[in-house]
Amino acid sequence: MIISVASGKGGTGKTLVATSLALSLKGKGKVQLLDCDVEEPNAHIFLRSTTNQSRPLSIPVPKVDETKCTYCGKCAEVCAYNAIAVIKQKVLVFPELCHGCGACSYLCPESAISEEGREIGVVETGSLENIEFIQGRLAIGETMAPPIIREVKRHIDSTKEVIIDVSPGTSCPVIEAVKDSDFCLLVTEPTPFGLNDLALAVEVTRKLGISCGVVINRVGVGDEKVESYCHEQGIPILLKIPLARDIATLYSKGIPLIEGKPEWHNTFLKLFQHIKEIVTANQVMKPTDWQEVAIDGETHVKRIKDLYQELGFEVRLEEVKPEEAEQCTKCYQERGEKIYRIYMRRKREASK
Ligand code: SF4
């Protein structure tokens, strides 16, 4: 299972959650922690893993042979990133804007463009007991994060539990890191900024068709609006971490939460189990098919409804007469309860 840990806003405690989740699984099987926050990877500080391999990563950028060039301008026309320009009798290449897509060299009618590698960062691998750790590190001054993230994700082993630490925000690096996840955990804080950026991040996961749940960190610092938003949107709040001086102290010293406060170990294990249940249920359910799950009296219906909604499903109730229930309804009738057929389906937004 691949779980990405993202946040619309920086500084919400995303790495604290990602590393605690990975460390809580240490004794449970094989785990990979991928730090895809390649502009500022810091999961290694909490993991204290040893790096045993560092591999430079280059992208191909164009090199123009002006003895062959006719200055037709086709290369500049095709470049979506304005990384190549033809000005009169001169071709200018801006390597820092080039995404290495190869379109200009492929389409040059004179075969005047060859490619040369330009180093943009490194991919490092290491381990801590049964946690395999992979991180990307963008070179100083470079902006091309997606190729490094792709390279980090190439190490994903689908037989392991994979936790991805994503960079904050909602731009290309976030999309590159989150896509293909089974679940996205969004870490936020209960402030107006937290809410604003959470809503943007939720939109991204919906566009990508990835189920999400929320972790609210520093509970107590702001207001209840993040919780209200999650309830309105049917997004499960999977964990709340209080605003506490001792947690902040551990974080500032680079000590993982579950190491400094072992009582949190089970909390993170439960968080993982909860996510697993959601992912399993999503895999079983077709996106828009209503499925009958139970017939029950009104006393139990509310509890069942809340449970499924918390797991990210829509629930529909249909009142039935006792003779339509096709099961014994004696006790419901004795208690004078209404009887409902309960249907559920995966939310449409999550399947877009
Ligand atoms: S497409 Fe080729 S020939 Fe045309 S301007 Fe670019 S490099 Fe020169």
Ligand code: SF4
């Ligand atoms: S390789 Fe792609 S991004 Fe780079 S200059 Fe050529 S067309 Fe533009």
